[in-house]
Amino acid sequence: MSGDVASPPFRILPRITDLNRPFWTGGEHGELRFLRCRDCGTRLHPPVPVCHVDHSRNVHPEAVSGRATVATFTINHQMWMPGPELPYVVAIVEIEEDPTIRLTTNIVGCEPGDVYIGMPVEVVFERQPDGDGAVWLPLFRPRREAEVG
Ligand SMILES: [Zn+2]
Numbered sequence: 627m628s629g630d631v632a633s634p635p636f637r638i639l640p641r642i643t644d645l646n647r648p649f650w651t652g653g654e655h656g657e658l659r660f661l662r663c664r665d666c667g668t669r670l671h672p673p674v675p676v677c678h679v680d681h682s683r684n685v686h687p688e689a690v691s692g693r694a695t696v697a698t699f700t701i702n703h704q705m706w707m708p709g710p711e712l713p714y715v716v717a718i719v720e721i722e723e724d725p726t727i728r729l730t731t732n733i734v735g736c737e738p739g740d741v742y743i744g745m746p747v748e749v750v751f752e753r754q755p756d757g758d759g760a761v762w763l764p765l766f767r768p769r770r771e772a773e774v775g
Pocket of ligand 1: 663664665666667668677678679680681682
């Protein structure tokens with residue numbers, strides 16, 4: 627079923643909480659951040675205050691490389707909500723440091739027809755005004771060869 631892939635809450639801005647703020651505002655510093663348990667090293671996403679492995683509360687935001695791999699994707703040709711120009715790619719990517727962490731996102735910076743499963747990508751942030759502040763949506767673009775390694 628691709629239904630869960632085609633209906634992400636993207637471009638609908640997230641409600642910022644103390645827990646998810648590092649994730650949604652890390653882009654201000656060019657960082658993709660996840661909460662990580664400092665006792666066992668598990669990354670926690672969606673963010674939770676207590677590690678689900680060892681129940682530790684020693685949980686803090688930590689930046690990852692921003693590199694990821696396309697796990698699955700769909701090309702959207704329908705204007706079903708205000709969003710980017712059509713067509714665009716809605717993808718699920720697995721982050722390099724922990725492939726069990728999957729983000730629903732958009733692939734930008736290439737033709738939709740050039741996207742493939744297993745494609746190496748890297749994060750790029752799209753700033754969106756949000757009330758008095760802003761959030762930085764993590765989108766992904768094809769990884770540049772020169773930046774690999
Ligand atoms: Zn833990």
